[in-house]
Amino acid sequence: MTESSAQVRVRLEAAELRAAMWRNNSGALLDKDGRAVRFGLGNDSKRLNDVWKSSDLIGIVPVVIGPQHVGKVLGVFAAAEMKDPATWRGVTQSDERAKAQANFIETVRNYGGIADFCTGPEDFRRMVEACRKG
Numbered sequence: 001m002t003e004s005s006a007q008v009r010v011r012l013e014a015a016e017l018r019a020a021m022w023r024n025n026s027g028a029l030l031d032k033d034g035r036a037v038r039f040g041l042g043n044d045s046k047r048l049n050d051v052w053k054s055s056d057l058i059g060i061v062p063v064v065i066g067p068q069h070v071g072k073v074l075g076v077f078a079a080a081e082m083k084d085p086a087t088w089r090g091v092t093q094s095d096e097r098a099k100a101q102a103n104f105i106e107t108v109r110n111y112g113g114i115a116d117f118c119t120g121p122e123d124f125r126r127m128v129e130a131c132r133k134g
Helices: 003-016 046-051 096-110 121-133
Strands: 020-023 027-030 036-039 057-064 073-082 114-118
Touching (some): 003 020, 036 046, 046 096, 057 121, 073 096, 114 121
Antiparallel strands (some): 027 036
8 A cells, every 4th residue: 555545545534434634735836937835734934844744634523522512513633644554664863854744743732633644544543533532
């Protein structure tokens, strides 16, 4: 399975879990006048993007919570950074890109969202189920 096929499988798994995950393309292109136009969540500048890269998939996971919210469904921000299951071994000290992606994941978690590196639907399901269990 490639990173691309893993991403498709995670999006299908999200649908089964009644969650929504959307592709977050990120990068920069030059316009007709030669000016850089940046796109993608949080890709405000090259300097920021060097240390904080948003995940491949961004979405919302519905969660029913606490007594004060009985019966209401709240959306939890979710991010999945897709990795090729054949080659992904985790963040290494020399992998600046993965470290910047880990910084984004940590930011999402610090604000109460769920985020992680995923190599397939099993990783995503684990992340969602942990959130829903509390």
